[in-house]
Amino acid sequence: MDMLVPVLFALGAALSNAFATVLQRKAALTVPRSDTLRVGLILDLLRRPVWLLGIAAVVIAGVCQAVALGTGPITVVQPLFVLELPLALVIATVVLRGSLSRTGWAAVCTVVAGLAVLLFAASPEGNRTQVPMTHWVPALAVSAAAMAALVLAALRRPEGRGRAACFGLAAAIGYAMTAALMKASVHTLDEGGASAFFTAWQTYGFALFGVCALFLLENAMQSGPLVASQPALTLGDAGVSLALGITVFAESVRTGWWLVPQILGAALIAAGVLALSRLPMARALTTENPAPADTETAR
Known part of the structure; x- marks a missing residue:
């Protein structure tokens, strides 16, 4: 029962983000394409109630994620976002x-099954509320260095799968670090109130990492196919969050022979996400200007 609340709120956040993606895409399809400044696009979208509903869904997702991270282990909450x-x-x-093809439905089931196997085998535990700086400093340094190295690697590559994967993995690290800092900030808010929340460095840290992650994600989407960036983003976020949960928040997962089903679960998730990212509908949802055939499929 202790895990029920964070799991439900994490699922609520994933569902809200999914709704936001679809609603914002639906609104974008109703706006005429133009070569004018993007300010005009925003003004057009602001007059679309469905787009505003999408923004509301983003806000709800943020609140749900904060509650989930504040009440449960990051090693449980963040992997659920693969959904x-x-x-x-x-x-x-x-x-x-x-319409979703049989291959698409099979991929959806594969991701769900893989996540269930992974979480059951790992059985994460622990929910530290106070993290010493001796844990934060190496985590921040390694994360920032890894993101910088991946960005440099991406910039050295031409547009394509390699560049998109590097940007996607860099964004994944940023999102995982955002979640870790958000978790600490939520505990600060719970224990010290609003004044402590707005004076805590973690609050501004998760805002900074969040903005950087979003920027890197946009570059990943523009640099190459979704089939390269989405698996790196999805699996990278879950993997780095797992590492941060263990090293920063002293959470634990089962080891020994339990690693075998954990690897199997991760492999199923990877296969499912890879298959989903190949679908025309997936590309239509996550790219600004999909090919005509993709747009037609999404409609």
């Missing part, structure tokens, strides 16, 4: 009047 893409595709079949 965002499958949920978005399922929702899109209704909202955008699309």
